Amino acid sequence: MALHVSLIDFLSVIPRLYPNDPDYFCSLCLLSTSSLCPECQHTHSTHSCPIGGLCDTHRFHIHCLFNLYVMLNMP
Secondary structure (H helix, E strand, C coil), rough: CCCCCCCCHHHHHHHHHCCCCCCCCCCCCCCCCEEEECCCCECCCCCCEEEEECCCCCEEEHHHHHHHHHHHCCC
């Protein structure tokens, strides 16, 4: 069953879900490294895939965040 959240609501809750605490581990990127996006495995320096920051140690690319949003809203 999908959550059906708006994109604005989804993006607005990110700072609360992922505080800027180096000892805090995101549930979305538990096994990732700080140099790779855990969804697409591209490095953060890839210019065609801008970074969307979730926390200081684990980050997602913006397009991967959007893919997650789409997945959450699938029927």
